[in-house]
Amino acid sequence: METTLKRSYPNALGYNRSDYLGLPTTLCKGCGHNSIANMIVSACYELELQPEKIVKFSGIGCSSKSTAYFLDRSFAFNGLHGRMPSLAEGALFADRTLKGIGISGDGDTANIGLSQFKHLVRRNLPMVYIVENNGVYGLTKGQFSATAEKGLKLKRQGENPYLPVDIALEAVAANASFVARSFAGDPKQVKELIKAALSHDGTAVLDIISPCVTFNNQDYSLHSYSWGKGHEAPLHEVEFVMPREEITVEDFENGTVREVTMHDGSVIVFKKLERQYDPTNRTEAVRLLEQAIRRNWLITGLIYVDPNAPTIFDMYSMSSESLNRIPAEKLRPDRKALDMINLSFQ
Amino acid sequence: MQINDFSVTFSTINGSGSATANNTILRAISKMGVPVSARNIFPSNIQGLPTWYNLRVNAAGYKGRQEHCHILVAMNPETVAADLEKVVEGGLVLINEEILLDELPAGMKKIPMPVKMLLEASKTPTNLHIYLANMVYVGILAWLVGIDLEKIEAALQYHFDHRQSAVEPNLKVVKIAFDWAHQNLANPGDYKLAALEHAENKILVDGNTAGALGALFGGLQYAAWYPITPATGLAEALNEYIPKLRTDPQTGTTNCVVVQAEDELAAIGMVVGAGWAGLRAMTSTSGPGLCLMAEYLGLAYFAEVPIVVWDVQRVGPSTGLPTHTSQGDLTFTYFISHGDKDMIILLPGDVEECFEFGWKALDIAEQLQTPVIVLSDLELGMNIWEADPFAYPDHKMERGKVLWEKDLETLLKKSGQWGRYQDIDGDGIPYRTILGNLHEKAAYFTRGTGHDEFAHYSEENRDWEKNLQRLKKKVESAKKLVPPAEVLNEEKGRVGLIAYGSTKMSALEAVAMLNRSGRQVDFLRIKALPFTDEVETFLKTHDRIYIVEANRDGQMRQILNVNFPDYAAKLRSAARCDGLSLSAEWIVSQIEKMEG
Incomplete structure (x- = not known):
């Protein structure tokens, strides 16, 4: 937080950090979602993105409300519960120079929206898809979501009888091209991962454990601050380097750094910790996620990335101009075309 | 003798290839200039269940279904008894001679068809006989009512896209059957065709194809859909015609995208996203799919997103009769989604209007910034109808009140402010910006929750009521745009x-x-x-x-x-x-x- 507050000077595009702000939050004090919104602001500012070139999407829930709390100068569509992916799949075709940021919650993604989430991932629509995951329904005041762990107790719900859905594992299973997990209590990592996600050409899934301070912050809960702090097992330290910046990794010895070059030429630098982990290996990603479930780790970092996976736009051969700027006369075939059609039915 | 005024029911088995024979007869008669119509009555089944084709010839051009037929072509032993009940007194029954029939009701004339013998006589490959069997009745009927053999050949050429390897054996069977009838039967002469001049340039097309073409000539840019009978043909026609109509021959790139969604919930979501982003967007479905679309339709109404939804109606409630027609979705469509709202509904009455409303619906949706539902049905959508050639749209595309960078700047200079939901013109229709507009005041927050004129979140009672009353004004504006009764x-x-x-x-x-x-x-x-x-x-x-x-x-x-x-x-x-x-x-x- 400190680092972001210090920066009040304009970025290379001439925007101040304040140009990326949204409205004041109406979420609870201490909510993990606010911290994430803050990191989105910082990431966009540091990446020198034009706010007007970002489009925000969300579904329904506390997390989905938070799209109002960053990037006020960006278009936004707060859609239906669990059905934000389809909105984005329609809208982002209109202008492929725009970047989509979708904010969802665990109920929005893993309960009502599981189908749309997985189909979005499988189509690889270029956008950032953040799940602010707290294992609980907040706006309806404290019911289990599908990511809540078995045995979790909530005031009016009793004990959760079901096994949880692992969003990162679901994403990998659906052939996601970018899957990361982070913890709202680790803002620096959240920010770097958002920057990496924004530079990814494909669906970038970020499952961020974001504790609900009101309904699910019990110390033993997998979605609490104290559990997260005690169990976080970072895969690596992540640093995002923009295309025109020089990579200067100073404090690490040779062999402890790995780089993945993204589609736009930017580089994600992984500074290895104890674990040897290769985020470009899908089989390895599945194994790691399985292991994390069994061992009760909160694995954070970039779990899987394929910077060159074909996107949904590669599957259509579209004219290079923005679809929504094409003038009417180019959209309506001429009379001769209709004459031919009529003739073909005779 | 009835000239150019009779009907024929073809009773066959689903999956036996009767569609080729039936469509050939339809097209051949149409090519004779005689007004003709036909409807398929078919089961929700791939193969084996009974299916009927009711063809009507009517010089006055009436196309409605008739309760009785004058000629029955009986190729299905399972249904023949019931089929006979639909034949008028004095009617003709062309029956596959292998179908055992005790006796015909009094007043009907039986014409047994030696299908097997004629197929063998045709010396066509035996493995094709199951597909060619129906051509026997084409030939005998042609002789009976006087369908021009040249027109039958032309219809077969059309059907098989001039593939002679397919045309030849079919035509051979038709001719053998025709000649056999000519030599062996006495023609009762009760029902006859007489070629006419006037209808020479009629087209034959189904309503789903017509709707899709209308949309493509309306500048459609984005369609998302999910397979469902009887609407599937509409989206498939888009796929068929986009390469011909909406693809740049030089670059091979297109400006119209079709996405097959994972379900109707997603199909409409995609279309709402696209419509919001300034694309001409459409989905097509039938009753069960429309049920799934209800919530997004409410959002599109409230958030003022132009989209077009085609509902090709089948019989409900529930799964109902998927392959049968009805007009049962009208009240559902009119009142669809919770809360107060008004849906704009277009009701095409023929394939010409499927085409016309196909492009018009996109104009109206963008002009009003609201969903437009086109209610077609299986009857229109899946049957091939004789029609006048489609008329080219008679006015330019109407994109509605859209503000790009310069427009917004002009408005701001004039009024000092712009609100997404401000009723500047008093017609209830506000001005909208579209994503990609890089003016720093262009962006706004779209939501299904309460908002004020400036698209800010609001739970103020007055804001809510004012907004809803403004939306109501659009109904008056709509009356000036929709096709009048x-x-x-x-x-x-x-x-x-x-x-x-x-x-x-x-x-x-x-x-x-x-x-x-x-x-x-x-x-x-x-x-x-x-x-x-x-x-x-x-x-x-x-x-x-x-x-x-x-x-x-x-x-x-x-x-x-x-x-x-x-x-x-x-x-x-x-x-x-x-x-x-x-x-x-x-x-x-x-x-x-x-x-x-």
Whole structure:
């Protein structure tokens, strides 16, 4: 937080950090979602993105409300519960120079929206898809979501009888091209991962454990601050380097750094910790996620990335101009075309 | 002798290739210039269940379904007994001679068809015989009623896209059967065709294809859909014609995208996203899919997103009769989604209007910034109809009140402010910006929750009410844009008949029959909701008004009652839902019964 507050000077595009702000939050004090919104602001500012070139999407829930709390100068569509992916799949075709940021919650993604989430991932629509995951329904005041762990107790719900859905594992299973997990209590990592996600050409899934301070912050809960702090097992330290910046990794010895070059030429630098982990290996990603479930780790970092996976736009051969700027006369075939059609039915 | 006025029912087995034979006959007769129509009555099945093809020749151009046929072509032993009940007295029965039949009801003439013998005589490859068997009845019927063999050949050339390897064996069987009939049968001569001049340039096309083409000529840019009978053909026609109509021949790139969604929830979500982003967007579905789309339709209405939804109606409720037609979705569509709202509904009555409303719906949606639902049905959508060539759109594309960078700058200079939901012109329709507009004041937050004129979140009671009242104003604006209701014969009498959609076909005929019998009945065809002024005038100027429709509860009457309670006592319902389109005979019988 400190680092972001210090920066009040304009970025290379001439925007101040304040140009990326949204409205004041109406979420609870201490909510993990606010911290994430803050990191989105910082990431966009540091990446020198034009706010007007970002489009925000969300579904329904506390997390989905938070799209109002960053990037006020960006278009936004707060859609239906669990059905934000389809909105984005329609809208982002209109202008492929725009970047989509979708904010969802665990109920929005893993309960009502599981189908749309997985189909979005499988189509690889270029956008950032953040799940602010707290294992609980907040706006309806404290019911289990599908990511809540078995045995979790909530005031009016009793004990959760079901096994949880692992969003990162679901994403990998659906052939996601970018899957990361982070913890709202680790803002620096959240920010770097958002920057990496924004530079990814494909669906970038970020499952961020974001504790609900009101309904699910019990110390033993997998979605609490104290559990997260005690169990976080970072895969690596992540640093995002923009295309025109020089990579200067100073404090690490040779062999402890790995780089993945993204589609736009930017580089994600992984500074290895104890674990040897290769985020470009899908089989390895599945194994790691399985292991994390069994061992009760909160694995954070970039779990899987394929910077060159074909996107949904590669599957259509579209004219290079923005679809929504094409003038009417180019959209309506001429009379001769209709004459031919009529003739073909005779 | 009946010339150019008779009907034929072809009774076959689903999956036996009868569609080729039936379509050949339809096209050949059409090519003779004789007005002809046909409908497929088919099961929800891939192969094995009975299927019927009802073909009607009518010099006056009436296309409505008939309760009886003059000629039965019986190729299905399972149904022959029931099929015979539909044949008129003195009718002809062409029957595969292998079908055992005790005796024919009195007054019918039997013409046994030696299908197997003729196939063998044709010396066509034995492995093709199952596909060629139906060509036997094509040949015999051609001889019987006088279908020009040259026209049959032309129809086969069309059907097989001039693939001679397919045309030849089919034509061979037709000719062998024709010659056999000529040499061995005495032609009763009861039903005959006589070539006419006027209809030479008619086209033959189904409503789904017509709707898709209309949309493509309307500048459609984005369609998302999920497979469902009977709407699937619409999206598939988009796929078929985009390469021809909307792809740059130089670069091979397209400006129209079709996405097959994971379900209808997603299909409509995609379309709402695309419409919001300034693309001309459309989805197509049928009743069950429309149910899944209800919530997004409400959001599109409230968030003021232009989209077009085609509902090709089948029989509901529930899974219902997926391959049978009805007009049962009208009230659902009108009242769809929770809360107060108004849906714009277009009601095409023929394939020409499927094309016309295909492009018009996109204009209206963008002009009003609201969803437009086009209610077609299986009858229109999946049957091939004879029609006039499609007319090129008679006015330019209307994109509605869209502000790009310069427009917004001009507006801001003039008014100092712009709010996404401000009613600047007093017509209830605000100005919208579209994503990609890089003006720093262009962006706004779209939501399904309460908002003020500036798109800011608001739970203020006054904001909510004001916004909802403004939305209501759009209905008045809509009345100026939707196709007006049409009085189809000169208004003279005190009795009126109202019909809409595909029921137009039999209603036209019913009105003529009633008028011939001395009852003056005036006919109003409704083409859209909200009701245009012609509707109230018609209600006002008639004493008794019969609303004719293919659903159980008289849904148009219900909506008329709601809109015009003062006239409710005048309205009478002639409504029926059995999976078939209404026949003129049935409509006449209902009105005669109620008129007394």
